[in-house]
Amino acid sequence: MMWTWHNEIPEHLVVQGGPKTLARVDVTFNNPDAARGGGEFRFDWPVYSDWGIGLTVRESMNSRRVDWVSTGPGNSWGQEAYVDDLLYEIEPRKTYKPGSKHTQKWFEPIERPHLNNNCKLPTREGSRLTLDVPGWGGSDHVGASMDYQGTRQTLTLYQGADRLAQATYNTTVTAQAPRPDRQPYRLVLDADRDASVSPYSSATHTEWAFTSEANATDRPAVLPLIQLDYAIDTDASGKAGRGREDGCFRLPPAGCGRGGHHLLAHRGPLLRRRAHLAAGPPYTRRVLRPGRTARSPLRLASRHRAGQRP
Structure with a gap:
């Protein structure tokens, strides 16, 4: 929980919390090696600082929980988690709307x-x-x-x-x-x-x-490396359900503007499909999985109208 007051000394330092004022985040940790420990923390990033506030703490990385996160002005959140001597992950820094619900999965098998x-x-x-x-x-x-x-x-x-x-x-x-x-x-x-x-x-x-x-100035400029996001529903062992639409790929608009050519190609023994992604946010396209167990390569390509491509 975090709340920031700007240019004022508040008379009351109590902020009411509840499902309508907080954001709910359903968190799942899928540790790929149950014998290893790990830790995590959801860092608070106040607008007045370039540093996140907090320190990672030891937690079970084979667990599920519900986090209630404050939605007040003046700060954003960024969670980090790790499995000992195996993997360290960092989620995007974000703010939450009051009453919103979110899902967060860690250490997914597709990387x-x-x-x-x-x-x-x-x-x-x-x-x-x-x-x-x-x-x-x-x-x-x-x-x-x-x-x-x-x-x-x-x-x-x-x-x-x-x-x-x-x-x-x-x-x-x-x-x-x-x-x-x-x-x-x-x-x-x-x-x-x-x-x-x-x-x-x-x-x-x-x-x-x-x-x-x-x-044009001496300040660092971010290089235009565009990328594709995805969301594929898998169980804790890394397996996806068969015979349904469960692959969702998205080209984030931030940093690359709109317009361009985005191509998805899933080639395998049971499926050969090329699809153009939508031209506007959230640039999403679903993909049909094969009807029986199979492993196949997935190739993604995107080209922005300015010429950048991953």
Whole structure:
């Protein structure tokens, strides 16, 4: 619970809470390794500070609970959770409306690189490019591996055909842009993990093509790396139901504007389908799953009208 008063000393320091004034968040922790402990915390981010308030505490990572979150002005919330020596996840920073209901799932089996506003965004400052991209995000979470034996990732930045920087295991690459004018760049992330870590998301390959030029000011500018969100309903073991529409993919409008070409292709032994995503928020498209058990690769592509694409 958090409440902020601005330019006033309140006469009453009691704020009434209840289902109509608070937000409800149904939280599920699906620890992929029940033998490991973990912890979490929902950090409060007040508008007057660049720091989140709080400290992670030990909690069961195989549990469900209901959180009631304050919705007053002056702050936002950002939760973080981890499994010991395995995975650290960070949800987007957000505010909640009074009386709203939300669902939050941690350590989902489908994982891939993802960025959000509660972690370091890729930036350019003058000629310096800095891109921090962990490879194991679930849903809308940033996800970084803490198992350096069972998981691997390689992040490479190109300008045209020239390789500017590469990082192995480390999630960050930095490089000097060879020219100040607008030039094409490409960021490539390859990640894989042992079956002992998880039987799902065994390997991912992600590419972002984007353009960049020197900033008009000395302040860092966020690089335009667009991405697709998804929501796929699975049980605690990572299995999805069969024979129904349960795949939902969304291109977030923030940071990339509207308009563009967004293509979804799910290719497998039982399903071969290409679909254009909707042109307006929330840029959503559902996908039919196969009618019997199968594993198949999923390929997602999107191109913004300005030329950026993941």
